Amino acid sequence: MSKGLSIKRQLFVMTVLVLCVINGIAIWGANLYAERAAKLSFDRLLHGAALQIAESINLLDGRVVIDLPVSAFETLALAPSDRAYYAVTRLDTKEVLTGYDNLPSRFIFPQSVSADLGAEAPMYMEAPFYGEATRFIRVVKRLIEADQMVDVEIVIGQTTVARLQLADEMGGMVIRFLISFFVVTLALLMFGIWRVLRPLKLLKKAIEARSSTELTPLNTAVPTEIQPLIEAMNFFMAQLANTLERLKRFTGEAAHQLRTPLAGLNLQAQNALDEPDPIARKRQLNDIIESSALLSETVNHLLNEATLAHRMQSEVFRSLNLHTLVQDVCRSLVVWALQRDVEIAYLGNAEHKIRGDDVALTQMLRNLIENAVKYSPEGSSVEINLTESSAGLILTVSDQGSGIRDKDKQHVFERFYRGQHNQTMGSGIGLSIAKEVAEHHKAVLTLEDNHPTGLIIKVTFPQEATV
Amino acid sequence: MIRFAIGLLFLLLGSGSQAVSKHYLPGTLEGSIHIWGVADYPVIEPLLQQFQKSVSDVDVHYWEFGTKELEARLRTYPDDMPDLVMSPAMDLQFKLVNDGFARTYQSSVTEALPNWTTWRNEIYAFAFEPIVMVINTDILGGIALPRSREQLLNLVREKGPLLQGKMGLSDIERVGLGYLTWFHDSQQSRTYGRLLEAFGSHHAQLYPNSREMLDALRKGEIFIAYNLVGSYALEWSRRYPWIEPIMPTDYTSVVLRTAFIPAQAQRAELGSEFLDYLLSEGQQYMAQNVGLIPIVEGIEGTNSQEALKRRSHGIFRPIPFGLPLLVQTDKAKRSIILDEWRAAMTSDHKSK
Numbered sequence: 001m002s003k004g005l006s007i008k009r010q011l012f013v014m015t016v017l018v019l020c021v022i023n024g025i026a027i028w029g030a031n032l033y034a035e036r037a038a039k040l041s042f043d044r045l046l047h048g049a050a051l052q053i054a055e056s057i058n059l060l061d062g063r064v065v066i067d068l069p070v071s072a073f074e075t076l077a078l079a080p081s082d083r084a085y086y087a088v089t090r091l092d093t094k095e096v097l098t099g100y101d102n103l104p105s106r107f108i109f110p111q112s113v114s115a116d117l118g119a120e121a122p123m124y125m126e127a128p129f130y131g132e133a134t135r136f137i138r139v140v141k142r143l144i145e146a147d148q149m150v151d152v153e154i155v156i157g158q159t160t161v162a163r164l165q166l167a168d169e170m171g172g173m174v175i176r177f178l179i180s181f182f183v184v185t186l187a188l189l190m191f192g193i194w195r196v197l198r199p200l201k202l203l204k205k206a207i208e209a210r211s212s213t214e215l216t217p218l219n220t221a222v223p224t225e226i227q228p229l230i231e232a233m234n235f236f237m238a239q240l241a242n243t244l245e246r247l248k249r250f251t252g253e254a255a256h257q258l259r260t261p262l263a264g265l266n267l268q269a270q271n272a273l274d275e276p277d278p279i280a281r282k283r284q285l286n287d288i289i290e291s292s293a294l295l296s297e298t299v300n301h302l303l304n305e306a307t308l309a310h311r312m313q314s315e316v317f318r319s320l321n322l323h324t325l326v327q328d329v330c331r332s333l334v335v336w337a338l339q340r341d342v343e344i345a346y347l348g349n350a351e352h353k354i355r356g357d358d359v360a361l362t363q364m365l366r367n368l369i370e371n372a373v374k375y376s377p378e379g380s381s382v383e384i385n386l387t388e389s390s391a392g393l394i395l396t397v398s399d400q401g402s403g404i405r406d407k408d409k410q411h412v413f414e415r416f417y418r419g420q421h422n423q424t425m426g427s428g429i430g431l432s433i434a435k436e437v438a439e440h441h442k443a444v445l446t447l448e449d450n451h452p453t454g455l456i457i458k459v460t461f462p463q464e465a466t467v
Numbered sequence: 468m469i470r471f472a473i474g475l476l477f478l479l480l481g482s483g484s485q486a487v488s489k490h491y492l493p494g495t496l497e498g499s500i501h502i503w504g505v506a507d508y509p510v511i512e513p514l515l516q517q518f519q520k521s522v523s524d525v526d527v528h529y530w531e532f533g534t535k536e537l538e539a540r541l542r543t544y545p546d547d548m549p550d551l552v553m554s555p556a557m558d559l560q561f562k563l564v565n566d567g568f569a570r571t572y573q574s575s576v577t578e579a580l581p582n583w584t585t586w587r588n589e590i591y592a593f594a595f596e597p598i599v600m601v602i603n604t605d606i607l608g609g610i611a612l613p614r615s616r617e618q619l620l621n622l623v624r625e626k627g628p629l630l631q632g633k634m635g636l637s638d639i640e641r642v643g644l645g646y647l648t649w650f651h652d653s654q655q656s657r658t659y660g661r662l663l664e665a666f667g668s669h670h671a672q673l674y675p676n677s678r679e680m681l682d683a684l685r686k687g688e689i690f691i692a693y694n695l696v697g698s699y700a701l702e703w704s705r706r707y708p709w710i711e712p713i714m715p716t717d718y719t720s721v722v723l724r725t726a727f728i729p730a731q732a733q734r735a736e737l738g739s740e741f742l743d744y745l746l747s748e749g750q751q752y753m754a755q756n757v758g759l760i761p762i763v764e765g766i767e768g769t770n771s772q773e774a775l776k777r778r779s780h781g782i783f784r785p786i787p788f789g790l791p792l793l794v795q796t797d798k799a800k801r802s803i804i805l806d807e808w809r810a811a812m813t814s815d816h817k818s819k
Contacts, residue, residue, distance in 0.1 A: 066799035070654060070791045077790040081587045083565045084790050088799070098799035130567035 030174035079162030348386025375401035499526035534643035550738030594724035667811030
């Protein structure tokens with residue numbers, strides 16, 4: 001399908017690898033165990049036979065009498081296709097009393113730690129004999145009669161066909177078991193993997209089935225591990241939907257806001273064209289200039305808003321100094337305000353840092369201050385303050401204009417709303433942008449009356465927004 | 468040069484030991500097979516001829532040994548081996564194989580055989596030899612013939628004086644088969660001790676081989692012969708109707724005649740051809756024409772196991788073919804058995 005790695009294939013390869021390693025170790029261990037077990041059981045037979053022979057050796061009048069029991073050889077014959085050899089030797093004279101006289105002697109066997117012959121443990125060793133691998137056991141028996149004591153050594157050898165066969169059989173059984181275990185485990189794991197990955201497939205189908213404009217959240221059931229992915233996708237789609245919505249609204253508003261003044265301009269221009277009186281025409285042309293200035297302000301605001309809206313969705317906050325920001329904005333507006341005979345006074349001095357978007361905040365400050373200046377009577381001043389309180393960082397912009405009546409206060413933040421008694425020209429967007437920026441920073445924007453007259457706009461940045 | 472030297476040595480040995488008799492059947496094909504055995508040449512000859520006729524017409528050399536001489540010969544000259552060794556001395560044969568004297572051989576023929584007739588695919592039983600009592604019915608005609616060892620003991624008790632010196636036994640000190648079967652008796656039943664005592668107290672005659680014992684029986688020198696090879700006894704009873712072999716009904720010991728291909732065989736492929744023949748077509752031929760009883764069951768013929776089963780018999784107890792046979796070759800055990808035997812056989816003589 002795609003060039004990326006398939007999770008399914010990766011899981012499959014990992015599973016097979018892990019199973020191979022586990023099975024390999026298990027087979028190795030099983031073979032080791034089987035060999036040990038076979039060795040142990042056949043060594044016991046050897047030991048049993050040796051003990052039976054030892055039992056049949058007695059000292060009679062100073063003579064060693066050996067009455068070999070058939071049962072000892074029947075014990076050995078439990079390994080039906082193995083050769084066997086035996087010898088009984090007097091340790092003092094080194095005389096082979098009966099049996100094979102060419103078996104390994106005690107000098108070849110690994111030396112026993114115990115010095116006490118009577119208590120010697122059986123010794124085992126493996127050596128080729130008559131051209132075949134043979135396992136030997138050596139047992140010593142002390143014969144006692146009156147004041148006489150004779151040690152005899154019993155050596156039995158047996159070829160290793162049966163023990164190898166048993167080991168092979170046991171090993172083979174384990175291998176057969178492990179192979180079926182491997183197959184069953186692999187099948188179960190593959191089923192498990194299919195089960196686990198199925199939600200991803202379902203998710204893919206659910207997305208494929210959507211139309212390109214459907215941006216509602218996905219609600220396909222998925223494992224908790226994949227839930228964050230779904231959430232991220234849903235978040236992304238919500239943002240996309242939001243952006244689309246804004247764009248639509250903006251386009252509608254902009255169309256409306258531009259069409260009306262343009263029509264007005266057109267009409268004014270027509271009138272001016274028809275006006276014979278040069279003085280009146282000049283006034284009309286001045287009106288046109290004023291109208292087009294307003295229009296360009298509106299366009300600016302609209303564009304600003306579009307930029308900000310985009311920023312507010314995508315830009316990440318960083319730490320910034322609100323004090324310097326306010327200073328900068330004031331500085332940039334002070335000349336413009338003086339032209340209108342309005343003074344801008346910044347009283348704040350708190351060096352506070354907050355987390356925010358400097359471009360958006362600058363725009364907000366501009367809008368608030370410009371707005372205050374516009375509604376200020378000539379010769380008055382606009383005071384800007386930045387203080388810290390328990391509620392957080394408070395920015396106030398106060399003017400001495402006519403203020404806003406209480407019934408208008410709830411509407412001023414609506415787009416393009418203009419108070420009934422508002423004589424000043426404006427786009428009606430400035431405050432609404434300011435409010436959006438404030439809310440974007442989780443700050444609260446409130447309006448208060450100034451005394452004796454005027455408006456105070458208060459922006460409260462909550463404590464958690466400060467750094 | 469070496470071969471010549473060995474041949475010379477051989478000749479010397481052969482002339483020195485009367486136990487070896489050499490026979491030769493010329494064939495038309497290139498090559499020769501050497502078989503060493505214990506069976507009397509007249510018994511084995513038809514089988515050898517049949518082999519030449521139906522399998523491979525090569526020269527056949529058959530050397531007849533005593534059981535012990537055969538074993539001694541193989542052990543003394545391990546570099547000079549025949550292509551096949553056949554013997555009823557199971558213990559000696561087994562020990563040879565245990566000591567690595569045989570080579571493994573497997574074929575479709577050997578695979579068809581029952582498990583108990585082979586060991587390690589190195590040695591194969593080819594003939595079934597029940598061990599019998601043989602009675603001269605002319606002399607013991609008036610009384611009910613003993614069918615089991617218990618009845619034999621009763622007879623000895625009742626007619627003791629009549630049987631003084633009139634019972635025959637193999638001399639187990641000299642006869643390998645005699646020791647083998649006697650040892651088997653010692654393992655099998657409680658009657659063994661009483662038998663030994665009865666034979667000892669009644670001066671049982673000891674014979675160095677079956678032939679001499681059967682001859683003595685035929686002539687009436689003895690009335691009862693104990694533990695004889697069944698195939699010979701049956702053969703003789705056909706010729707001399709007044710002697711009757713009886714398979715004891717308490718249990719009938721069975722000795723297996725075995726064959727193996729020596730590890731050092733020079734013409735092992737001929738040896739294996741003969742072995743295959745012996746175990747397949749030869750079995751059939753044995754049942755009808757040779758005085759040996761085939762190991763394979765279900766074959767009809769005068770010498771077959773089926774024919775044996777129709778006579779009165781006890782449980783067939785083949786001497787088990789396996790490691791326990793090592794006990795029979797053990798010299799310490801042998802000296803114990805022989806001590807008992809000698810004590811029984813001579814004590815009464817002394818007391819007399």
